[in-house]
Amino acid sequence: DQQVKQNSPSLSVQEGRISILNCDYTNSMFDYFLWYKKYPAEGPTFLISISSIKDKNEDGRFTVFLNKSAKHLSLHIVPSQPGDSAVYFCAASFTSGTYKYIFGTGTRLKVLA
Amino acid sequence: GAVVSQHPSRVICKSGTSVKIECRSLDFQATTMFWYRQFPKKSLMLMATSNEGSKATYEQGVEKDKFLINHASLTLSTLTVTSAHPEDSSFYICSAGLGQINSPLHFGNGTRLTVT
Numbered sequence: 001d002q003q004v005k006q007n008s009p010s011l012s013v014q015e016g017r018i019s020i021l022n023c024d025y026t027n028s029m030f031d032y033f034l035w036y037k038k039y040p041a042e043g044p045t046f047l048i049s050i051s052s053i054k055d056k057n058e059d060g061r062f063t064v065f066l067n068k069s070a071k072h073l074s075l076h077i078v079p080s081q082p083g084d085s086a087v088y089f090c091a092a093s094f095t096s097g098t099y100k101y102i103f104g105t106g107t108r109l110k111v112l113a
Numbered sequence: 114g115a116v117v118s119q120h121p122s123r124v125i126c127k128s129g130t131s132v133k134i135e136c137r138s139l140d141f142q143a144t145t146m147f148w149y150r151q152f153p154k155k156s157l158m159l160m161a162t163s164n165e166g167s168k169a170t171y172e173q174g175v176e177k178d179k180f181l182i183n184h185a186s187l188t189l190s191t192l193t194v195t196s197a198h199p200e201d202s203s204f205y206i207c208s209a210g211l212g213q214i215n216s217p218l219h220f221g222n223g224t225r226l227t228v229t
Contacts, residue, residue, distance in 0.1 A: 032215055034217055036220075041122075041204070041222075041223065041225060042222050042223060043117070043119070043206045043208075043220035043221050043222045043223045044157070044206070044220045045220070046217040046218070046219060046220075049215070049217055051215050089156070089157065100147075100159060100162070101147075101157075101159070101208075101218060102159075103156045103157040103158075104156060105155065105156045106156060
C-alpha cells in the first residue's frame with residue numbers, strides 16, 4: 001500500500017522554465033511534508049518542507065504547495081537550471097510520531113540546456 | 114549544521130560474510146536515527162528506527178537478526194548486515210534529525226553494498 005505516490009517517474013523541462021513535480025498521499029493523518037533531491041549514489045538532500053497548517057512555503061526558486069482537501073502537494077522550481085537535474089522525492093510524516101517518513105517513488109527531473 | 118556522515122560509501126563482500134555500516138551525526142546529537150534501503154529505481158524504504166540506548170524498532174518484513182542495529186552513543190548508529198547474500202546488495206542510507214517538531218531529517222551519503 002503506497003501511501004505517498006509520485007505518479008510521474010520522469011519529467012523534462014527546458015532551462016529557465018518552470019518545473020512542477022507532483023505528489024499525492026492517502027493518509028489524512030500526515031501533517032508534515034518534505035521534498036528531497038537525490039543524485040545517484042548519494043543520500044537525499046533536504047530541499048523544502050511544509051506543515052499541514054500552511055498551504056504554501058517558498059524558499060528561493062523552490063515553492064511547495066499543499067492542498068489538504070485533495071491530499072496533494074507539488075514542488076515548483078522556477079527558473080529551472082541544469083543543476084536541478086536529479087531525482088526528487090516527496091515524503092510525509094506525522095509530527096506527533098517518531099519521525100517516520102514515508103517516501104514517494106521519486107520523479108527524475110531533467111532540465112535541458 | 115546537521116551533517117550526517119556514513120561510512121563506507123561502497124563495499125563489496127563475499128556471500129556469508131558480515132558487513133558493518135556506520136552512521137554518525139557530526140555536529141549534533143541524535144537520540145534517534147533511521148536506516149533506509151533503496152532498491153534500483155525504487156523509493157526509500159524504512160528498515161528500522163535506531164534508538165540510543167535501547168533496541169531498534171524494525172519495520173514489518175525486515176529481519177532483525179539479519180540487519181543488526183546498534184546505537185551505542187548519541188552520535189553513532191551502526192547497521193551490520195550479517196551473513197550477507199547477493200539479494201542484500203542494495204543502497205543503504207541512514208538519517209537523523211535534531212529532534213525538533215517540523216525539522217527535517219538529514220541523510221548520510223549512503224553505502225552501496227555489493228555481495229558477490
